[in-house]
Amino acid sequence: MDLVKRFSTKANKTAAGGPWFARRAFLSVFIWAFPLLAQDGISLRGKVQGTGGTQLGGAKATLVNEETQAKQETITAEDGSFAFAQVAPGDYLLRVEAKGFEPYRASIQLGTDEPASLKIRLKLQTVEEELIVRPDTSDDRLSPESNTQSMKVDETFFSGLPLAVDYLLPFIETFTYPGARGSEGTSIVVDGIEGGELDMPTSAIRTVKINRNPYSAEFQHPGAGRAEITTKHGHKRRYYGSMAFFARNSVFDARNAFAHATPDLNRRFVEGSLAGPLPGNYGHFFVAGDRLTNDQSTVVNALNTVALTGPVNINVPVPQRRDHLFARAQWSLTEMQTLSLSYTFTDHSSTNNGVGALSLPEQGASAVRHTHRVQLIDSAAFSPQLRNEIILVFKDQTSRSGSQADGPEILVNGVFVGGPSQSFDRKERRAFDVQDTATYIRGRHSFLFGATLGNEWSNVFEAANFGGTFEFSSLDQYRNVVQNQVGSPDLFQVNQGDPRVSYLEQQISGFAQDTLRALPNLSLTLGLRYDWQQTLDSRKNFAPRLAVAFTPGKRRRTVLRGGAGIFYDNLPRSDTEDALLLDGMRVREIDISYPSYPDPFLGGQVTSPPPSITRVATVARSPYLIQASAAVEEEISRGTWLSLDYSFLHGARLFRLVDVNAPVPSALGLRPDPNFSNIAEVQSTAFLRGHALTLTFRGGLGKRFRGYAQYVFSKYTNDVSSSGPGTFLFPADNYDLRPEIGPADFDRRHRLNFAGTVQLPFGLRAGSIFSAASGAPFNVITGSDPFGDTITRPPGVTRNTGRGPANVQFDVRVTKVFSLQRRVGAERSSRRSMELSVDAFNFINHTNVSNIVGVVSSPLFGQADAAGPARTIQLSVKYSF
Structure with missing residues (x-):
């Protein structure tokens, strides 16, 4: 345990003054936000x-x-x-x-x-005003949609917050629960279609709703891990639009904590939108677009280089370009039927991906991605009680990353990653989805039911690691091999063969839900959902959902809520592709323990080693989450709520990766099947268990302040680690999974999040986003892995034993709005305004470390090797008409 104490102490000292910064930030975020006294009028x-x-x-x-x-x-x-x-x-x-x-x-x-x-x-x-025609129950305090933990961000609230306007996902994920997210991350719903991407102009977003209906049967994933996006539409009687420009430059920024010099930054973002009536007075249109030119840098902070020339600390350019276009036309076919056609285009490109921290500049790889998306929505009301909506979506996406490597990658655990990047892929995907949803209201019942059919065709070229990778456990081992020709690396891995595969993925889902007002002060929501995925062919995925709300007393300012539900998940796309490609015939993965260097096949030591393969277990089934919660909500003033919520989360049959052909300890290192090296099998045998106590404030204080604040005290335990959405790590011992039980990767015991705006004197408006969280766990490993199938840990050390320091992020925006109205007499003929804003991201310049080195053999053991951006200033101007 002395080992554990040593690296935990190092990690928590990395963020200088962490507790002092946290206390100052907690106080400042509330002190500045109290509204000013209203003037008489x-x-x-x-x-x-x-x-x-x-x-x-x-x-x-x-x-x-x-x-x-x-x-x-x-x-x-x-x-x-x-x-x-x-x-x-x-x-x-x-x-x-x-x-x-x-x-x-x-x-x-x-x-x-x-x-x-x-x-x-x-x-x-008429139905033309809304694309998704459902009963609006957000103002009904008994409705599941009006739960206090739900967060609705509209255009007005957005405009007052300090946001990276080109990418809103980090903001959304701040207010979702990590344990409730699917295996591929936060569930994004765009105009009623789940499984979308937040890949559109920000100016096209009308509202973002988080945790709108926690136990809705309409969606596959729970509300705590879901964000629903509604896009804008035009106006049938007038034109309106906006133009905006955002700029950042490193001349105004603070220096990154791990950089010797301030990283270069020259960031420009332009966006615009236009909406109005279509000719003939039968419809309207909306068009929005933006372009990001981001000439930024990342910090390389490695202990040495491939040539052993000494420590490296340099800023490496990592430029990005992003273009988005969104267009919609909407027609009124009749008074009770509308047709909407929208088109979204995205074009992303970036250079030097993968560089930073311990990854040297030669690791840089370029990437491009193009996406076309067309969506057709037919909304009709057959009667005041029955409405139906049909959605057709076609999506075409092509991407390319990296290039063919001209040599092997060199990995020295906890020291550096050098040599050419082994990333090289080209992917084409075409998807077609059909969704039909109906709403029927009868008496005290509100029924919602529908079905979705999804098809995706993929053509994949995945030539990763075709140049090979040498792995070393320490810098001393690497130095002995390279300079003294003594010893050998731990492992050499290389892929060979034809890295092409095409496949079809199908998914089917259906649901039915009834919201019943059993009594004037009692609401029940009962739902049942079914999900099926072709890859797993698990056919018993029935997921019941239940939510109840009750208001005791006559004043009805207190709401008691409870709910429970089952939520099934899908096999990640990356695991499907690995199983198809790495089958030992299409692509052979060669693993050589203790190879010669720099030629692992020197002297014919290895003639034809058995390949390593990846497969999905034949008994694998769809994983699921069981979520249950109980809450007390109190309306402390009109429209302002305070709630206390307890939630329990249990994940069963979760995915993990196990080498079922690992050397058997009792058999002197022999493998069960000598025809293969590693057999990486995706199994559905992992678990997750979590408890969370949440205190939430939503609403306003006085007439000038509007905000949302949430404190979460939680504990999450599981027995599997992930290196990213849809990717899983091997256990330390493939034959004994008990030491894998430990804190989840996202187990931060304390989290405090806040977003709010306040009106200031002289026509100024201030907004802030504050986020603080206790340290996340990290793995402690030896750095040695001669078989390429384990994350080897020191004796007696279980998974995720270490704890990093706390993170604190405090962003501020100050805006001045100038009214540019034109009048004819006493009447106004146009609405025009100009907004000037200044944003300060990481206003208190707190060092938020992003990675702790857990390799015992590294000189950096227990220390951070990278941090998030230091204080950054953004200037912007927006013209609306």
Whole structure:
């Protein structure tokens, strides 16, 4: 245990002043965010009516100051009346929304005199206003969609937050639960289709909803690991759009903690959008696009080089280019039927991928990816109670990474990775999905049911490691072999053969769900889902789901929630392809223990070694998660909620990789099947167990602050490690998996996340994203692996014994909005504005280490070798019309 204490102490000292920084950050994030006192002003009153003059109670009225973006919200009384108090003079946008009616929007100019009462009449809503026509239950406090842990980020909230606008996935994953994600990461739902990619212009995103309905049978994965994206559509009566420019430069940035000089950065991001009516008054369009030019650098911090010239600390350029285009046209075929056609194009390219930390510059590989996606949505209402939606999606994607290696890679564990990169692949994928979903409302029941059929054709060329890799356990071993010609490497691995394969992947799913209002204060949601994947052919994947909500008492400000469900997962695509390629015939993986160097076949020592293969176990079945939770929610003021939630997560039949042909210790190192070296078998025998206690705040404080804060205390235990989505590591002992039981790779016991905006004086708006988490575990290994089938650990050390330091990230944005309105008399003829923003990412310049070296034989053992970006400044300007 002295060994454990030594490397744990080193790791926690890596982030200088960690606890002090954390305390300062925790205090600052709440102190700056308290809203300022509201100024006195006039009152704005009105009354909302429906078609025929009926009074509309329960409608939502919102008043937005167009200069400061300060927002007031209220709900109309039973007679349709509403009032806003203490409204300062200025230009405002008034919005009124009610279920079943078209939203009302009007620009209002207020002076110092009390205005006359407004009379607002709403029109009945047609299905053209929404692509996904479902009953909106987000304002129903008993609905699963209105649970306090759910997070909805709209365009207004987005505009106030400090975000990397070209890629929102890191922000989304901050507020999801790692244990609830599938084997391939966070589940992304785009316009109702699960399994999508967040690969579109940010300006095309209308809303992002996280954990919207935790136990919905409509989706395969739980809400805690799912994000639902709704894209924008046009307007049938007016044109609107925006243009924006974002810039970063290293001249304003702090130096990375592991760099001798500040890494170069020159980052430019341009985006624009336009929407309006189509000719003929029967439809509308929306177009958005962006381009990223990112000339950035990464830090190489290795202890030596292939030529043994000494330590290396240099900044290496890793430029990126990204282009996105999104276009949609939507037509009203009838008053109750719409047709929407959208097209998405992406073009990504990057250079020097794989370089950084211990990976030397020669490891750099280029990559490109092109994607075309077409989606057709037919939404129809056959009656006020029955609505149906059919979605057709076609996707074509081509990618290329790396090139043919002209020599072997040199891996010295915990010291450096050198030589040419062994990455080399070309992939073509074409997918076609059909989804049909229907909603039927009858009495106290709201039924939702549907089915999805997915097909994906893949042509894969995967020539990874065709140049071979020499593996050394320590720097001394490498130096002896290279300089003194003494000894040999631990292992040489190389792939040979024809790395081409084509295959078809099919998936089928169906679901049915009923949300029942059993009593005025009691709601039940019952669902059943079925998923089938061709690769595994596991045919008993029935997943029941249940959610219940109850409001005791007459005031109904407290909501008690509970739920449970089963969620099946799929076999990752990478495992399917490895099993097809590395079968010993199409591609032969050659493993040579203690080879000669630099020619592993020198002197005919190895004539025809048996190959290593990868396969999926014949008894493998679809893994699943069982999730259960109970929560107490309290409305502390109108629209502001506080909740305490306990959740339990159990994963069964999870995937792992086991060498079923590893040398048998009792047989003097002989393998069970002498015709093969390693037989890497993907099995569904791993488990996950987790508990989480979550405290959540959602809403506002006063009239100027809006935010979402969440503290999670959790513990996750499993018996398998992963090196990335869909990839798994061998156990230390393939015949005894008990020492693999330990903390999950994502087991951070404490997590605090916050996102919020606050209105400041002088028309300024500030926004912040704060994230803090205790240290993640890491593996401690010896660095020696002569058979290429294990992660060898010191005696008595189990998996993920080490703990790294805590991470703290505090990002801030300050925005000034200038109203550029034009008027004709007292009427406004256009809505225009200009936004100037300054972002500071990692504002407190905290060192967030990204990797701890766990190799005992490395001089860096127990220390970090890389860190996330230091403080970075971003300037932006946005014009909206």
